[in-house]
Amino acid sequence: MQIESKLPDVGVTIFTKMSKMANEYGAINLAQGFPDFPVSxxxxxxxxxxxxxxxxxxxxxxxxxxxxxxxxxxxxxxxxxxxxxxxxxxxxxxxxxxxxxxxxxxxxxxxxxxxxxxxxxxxxxxxxxxxxxxxxxxxxxxxxxxxxxxxxxxxxxxxxxxxxxxxxxxxxxxxxxxxxxxxxxxxxxxxxxxxxxxxxxxxxxxxxxxxxxxxxxxxxxxxxxxxxxxxxxxxxxxxxxxxxxxxxxxxxxxxxxxxxxxxxxxxxxxxxxxxxxxxDHYESVAPMYQKKRDFFLKVMDSSRFKPVPSQGTYFQLMDYSAISDKGDVAFSEWMTKEVGVATIPMSVFYQDKQDNKVLRFCFAKNEETLEAAAEKLCEL
Known part of the structure; x- marks a missing residue:
């Protein structure tokens, strides 16, 4: 049966792809935006x-x-x-x-x-x-x-x-x-x-x-x-x-x-x-996530990644141009396989797929998770 796709240029989302790779390679998943700590x-x-x-x-x-x-x-x-x-x-x-x-x-x-x-x-x-x-x-x-x-x-x-x-x-x-x-x-x-x-x-x-x-x-x-x-x-x-x-x-x-x-x-x-x-149930959320953002930045301070200021959300952008000249998709895949940390490449969010050597990290995680990821990332 021949089917004309309504979305011919759309495949599996990058979030599904990177989470799948994280599971396959046993990588710490800082890619998909989900917390690893419990609901109240x-x-x-x-x-x-x-x-x-x-x-x-x-x-x-x-x-x-x-x-x-x-x-x-x-x-x-x-x-x-x-x-x-x-x-x-x-x-x-x-x-x-x-x-x-x-x-x-x-x-x-x-x-x-x-x-x-x-x-x-x-x-x-x-x-x-x-x-x-x-x-x-x-x-x-x-x-x-x-x-x-x-x-x-x-x-x-x-x-x-x-x-x-x-x-x-x-x-x-x-x-x-x-x-x-x-x-x-x-x-x-x-x-x-x-x-x-x-x-x-x-x-x-x-x-x-x-x-x-x-x-x-x-x-x-x-x-x-x-x-x-x-x-x-x-x-x-x-x-x-x-x-x-x-x-x-x-x-x-x-x-x-x-x-x-x-x-x-x-x-x-x-x-x-x-x-x-x-x-307080919703007003206490920002201070909690700010603490996580600041902790992640602290444990990443000795790395060669350059942070882009995060004013909100639970995402932190990092410029990796001092580490590699690989494209961001290739670099994120390499990190998942070889370093053991999964992230999201920024180019997937652009219409023209422009690559600025920037990755998105999710810090909605326990401090133990963030510290373990940072240990791996600081070795690059």
Whole structure:
């Protein structure tokens, strides 16, 4: 049977590939972004509690009301604005389902979507599946900041959406209040929507506040914001996320969501609603990860890797140009096989696959894991 692929240039993701190699060669996996320390026992106990209470059948399609209320309260606490729980919040199967459902619902054949380059590798395939085109705007080097003049130059009559991601995966860069002002300015008076991927919103370092588009009345009127409980509560396998959007956009997004995943694990929704009642449960996450970032940088200090500042997420970029002139894909594969540490090559996140001799390391690990990896890396 001859099949015409909708994604002819897409294979197995780099995360799957590098994790598989890490398993095959017994390497320490600093590639895929998952923590190797446990989820809070309190949160697990709440899931168990609600399963025993019989919360094991379908939840309402948008999410259980008590969780949507908790999300609205958290949003108001963090950003000074409370979304409507009935029409502006939907619980999703992770943030990636939220992004997929939003793009599928709102982007049409022939549309253009501006993304920042490098970008999380799922964005472009999701856009391509709609018959639309992803227009990559290069982030400035070396700080991975957004060049808003370059963004403005790429806006055409076909531009339907601008996608931003802060804190940024893969670089760890964050946007500022000035960035929000620039985004508001260039979208004012247009029909351009904003999709803001904010899954690492609670992992921002050095005392800085996360700059959500929800802080701006003008931006939230045209924006879809995606968030992740899996990232915040280091439970990535639970696939728990949500999105916030104006009711006019949410109506269309829910049309896709209801035929995509329909609803999300019921007992987990109730448990997270309970867990969100204490802001410390999400406000303590950034200091915990900053401690891990700083520890990783300390144990890597004697290496020949050059760190690129990480302002958020649980990723640290490292320049290896002083060590090897191999391409980043080849070097990351060699490190996995010969050194015993798996990482992610940065070139896979670029549309043109540019290679700047930079690797992405995940430091969402126990100190013992990070120290063991650093011992190997410092020998290079």
């Amino acid at each position: 026992p309190k949160l697990i106990d709440r899931v168990h509690h609600y399963m025993q209470q019989g919360m094991n059948q379908y939840a309402p399609m948008p999410g259980v009301p008590i969780l949507r209320e908790a999300i609205a309260t958290k949003t108001e606490h963090c950003y000074g604005w409370k979304p409507n729980i009935d029409s502006e919040i939907t619980v999703t199967c992770g943030a990636i389902e939220a992004i997929n459902s939003a793009v599928t619902a709102l982007i049409h054949t022939g549309d253009e979507v501006i993304i920042m380059d490098p970008a999380y590798d799922a964005y472009e395939p999701i856009i391509n599946l709609q018959g639309a085109k992803a227009i990559g705007v290069p982030l400035r080097q070396p700080d991975y900041s957004i060049d808003w003049s370059a963004v403005s130059e790429q806006i055409t009559e076909k531009t339907r959406m601008i996608m931003i991601n802060s804190p940024h995966n893969p670089s760890g860069a964050t946007i500022s209040a000035h960035d929000l002002e620039a985004l508001e300015r260039i979208t004012s008076g247009t029909g351009i929507m904003v999709l803001s991927d904010e899954v690492y919103e609670h992992i921002v370092f050095d005392g800085e506040a996360h700059q959500s588009v929800l802080r701006s009345e003008a931006l939230r009127a045209r924006s879809i914001v995606t968030s992740s409980f899996g990232k915040t509560f280091h439970a990535t396998g639970w696939r728990m996320g949500y999105l916030i959007a104006p009711s006019t956009l949410m109506t269309e997004i829910r049309k896709v969501h209801q035929y995509n995943t329909f609803t999300i694990h019921t007992a987990t929704q109730y448990s997270i609603a309970d867990y969100l009642k204490k802001p």
